Amino acid sequence: MVAAGSSTTTRPDSPSGRRSRRARRTSRRRLPKPKWKRPDWQGLRTRWSRGVDLVHGALATWPVAEGVLGSFLLALGSLTPAFLPRASQGGDLFRWTGVGTVLMLIGTSLILHGWFRLRPGRHATTPDGRRPRYLPVLALWVAPLLTAPPMFSGDAYSYAAQGSLMNHGLDPYQLGPAAIPGPWADQVDPMWLTTPAPYGPLSVALQYLTVAVIGDNVYVAAWAMRVWAMIGVGLLAYCIPRIANRLGLDPARAMWIGVLNPIVLLHFVGGAHNDALMMGFVALGLLLAVRRQLFWAAIAIGLATAMKQPAALAALPVAVLALRPIGDEPGPARGWPEPRQLVAFAWTIGLTVATFILVSTSTGTGFGWLRAVNVPGVARTLSPTTMLGGGLELLFGFLDLDRAAELALGTVRSIGLAIAGAIIVWLALRVGSRKPMTFLVAGLFAFVLGGPSMHAWYLLWPGVLVGLLPYSEKVWRVAIWLTTFWVCYAVADAAFRNQAPLVAWLAIAVSAWLLLSDERQRLADRVRTRVPEPEAVEH
Template sequence: MPVLRVPVDIRSCRLLGLTGSAALAAGGAAAGALPVRDVPAPHSAAAVLGLASVYFGLVLLPAAWALLGRTLRGPAPPGLRDLLLTLALWAAPLLLAPPLFSRDVYSYLAQGAMVDARIDVYAHGPSRLGGPTAAEVAPVWRHTPTPYGPVFLGCAYAMAGSARTEVATGVLGLRLVALLGVALMVLCLPALARRCGADPLTAVWLGGLNPLVLLHLVGGAHNDAVMLRLLGAGLVASLGRRPAVGAVLVTLAALVKAPAALGLPAVVLLRARRRSGRFPRRRAVLATGGAAAATTVAATTLAGTGYGWTTALDTPASPGNWSLTSTLGRLTGAGLRAVGSGLAEFAVPAWHLAGLAATALVVLVAWKRHHLHRPVYAVGLSLAAVAVLGPAIRPWYVLWGVFLIAAAAPRGSARPVRAAALLSGLLALVVMPSGFPPDHNQLLIAVGGSTLGVLALWCAYRVAARAADRAPRPEALPPATPRPMDPPRRIDRPAWDPHRPPGSTA
């Protein structure tokens, strides 16, 4: 498709993305992660139309995002305010939609209610709570302790009270928490990019308007938004000569989700840069470690959840997890069973160990290459490795690394940005809006909705191409007709009178 001959502006990108976001919200009303009492029959007309509408939107929204990225390289790129307004327009329809692509928000509410009921969330799953809130949790997680830290459990506890009478109220509260996290994430991106020597507009486009941010942090209300806003704010503070504040904020991010602790080495290095005297790194390690320890004790004491989160980090992944190492483990196990080997049961654990070893290797290489000049970039690469090579993966996990890669990728190095953008676009399509695995009929409906989205894009392209062909081109304009030269201006002089004295003007 010769897309390059069709001009693209930010207004058409906004309209296309808003159409996709509205289709997602409308389809989610019937095909999203609804409360169990509101779920329609799997093959009812409402469910079919809802699923088709969601996948129609899943084609339009990433396409609008990709075209918007193209405008950044054009002769008149949009400004930062234009990008922020675009994000607000695309996110607006999703605010009142039901949860999309995951039922994790119900787990958050149940865990908050467990804290309120003084049930140990690190020893028991939501099934111990019982009641309507626990009934909304996906069956695979009902008996699983939480892996989240005390900072997020404090947020969930604050919203659990509103969910006692109406679950939808608690969902809206957690979505507003996630929305605030997204807003602060986006505000951190330009500051991080300027301090790291990256392009602020590209950072906001890749890290803020990313379809995964809209689909999973806004639509799914995931707590990764809280983690990333604290991590980003902590790194901004560390880059801005406030390393103590940075250590506190990054530690709070790790007390939401543990992988954020990879940001603490960056705080140490940035702090050591500004210290003089002997052993600057050693003193930076001690100062940052002390701030992190004090923050951990204070946050855990205030939340009242205890230190069980230190032993809950090995919460098992779901059996059907499609991470790279889990998939390779299942394939290897199937092959071993086919040849009658008794080692099949060790295939998945062995691949998980291999993935952890590969993650450690990538982290070491990233820090060795970038720790002196680009510690924030090293954190982004490390978090991306944890997400991709770990034993469990969800599409929104990729945002851990994409967020910081967008803000700190070296100027002129397009490969990491393109890889992050391509991975984000692909992962936007792989999860069903209900959060459950699809059956054969649902896959066909999803393909049908996606096909309609592609056809809509093609029709829009043809209309735009014809309009561009009809528009006069500067080189095709007829040459301007030269204006005839004005006749010489006549200067009227008085007639000569032989009887008038010389020099007389009368």
């Protein structure tokens, strides 16, 4: 018996005492330090050798070499007044404007023709009888363009000017580049000199970071904007084939139609547009979603939205794919959202908005972009609503209906946005829960067509994702036709700016001939194989 209030003690020589001493000694022992693992140099050399072999094999394929030559000629032809900084125009080096424009036409034609011949199902093979891998092909075609000035658009100079505004302590959401007269404003299109930045907070922050690092050199700063675009293209090249594989689709087809596309080369790489990084984040979000990592997928969509706001449409397919990571079924499939899909969507929207707010507050830019949402509509582009409204404006002006002419453009644009919004809502309610990728592609396409402004790189929002839909020959033909048209338009526009109208008409003729040749080849492939080429993927 132990007296009340007394404490029990363990004798040192008892078994329990020995165990307690061993436990204390063990707890005082230091954990063994992890052994440093030497790099697997042999594995790295093997992978490097394999990559070099893939590049060499691709270069030995004529369509690939054709595209490399085209990229080189395009980069050389870009040294013309259409793309160079205004301060450098008129120098002795650039008296050959007409020659440079012709080189640009030849280069883009070679890229377009090589792209046609590399289409999945065509018979372009390496010397060892294999099909060239599209990733090394993309790297080979991109490399020459990295040395060229920003092409087919002056947006990179606007990015640099907006970054310089922040570098001078000014708010790009309140002031335009005209607030800093000099070389920075000189390179900006006069249309955008007094307009604030219409981009998201992450985009403006990256512009500021670029200028802060580069310093007081407008040309190098504009060229360096391509770094962010290349990160976007790299994300697309990494994510799109892997998403296709997860959805039961052909990764090669998705890569060919969406990433190796000539419009990606001309505008995402050549033009250095921030849309590239926006769509790169969207692709990353979709890849994380099909891997059932909804939290990180929603954050990726939030970053994409912080680049440009249309990326918010990807929140719905991210939520649906995280629950059911399979591809869209061919044919019509409609249905109302399920309760668990609504919960996942609410969770995704919440994380996306939280990420957007966090980026806005941490970068110090706030929500000034709300005041600039109408800025893209300042330009008269090939947007259907702008062309229709402009046509009515001319008609009413001819009929001396001044008030109607004044209201025509704005009214038509508002109606177009309302129709696009109604289409997106209907797609979200009736299609998104069953065919999330169809919703995203169709929704982005409706937004672009119904918006007040449309550029070739806007069509890449849905365009880079077309390969993630079930194969449809009609959809692919429309994508190929649009690609050919916008390649032709880019060259023709540059030719007119270089005062070479003959080259512009020649570009139209060459593009039409290349498209007709591809159509003839497609029909010949169908006759030879007796089935549509390429075959639809069943899943």
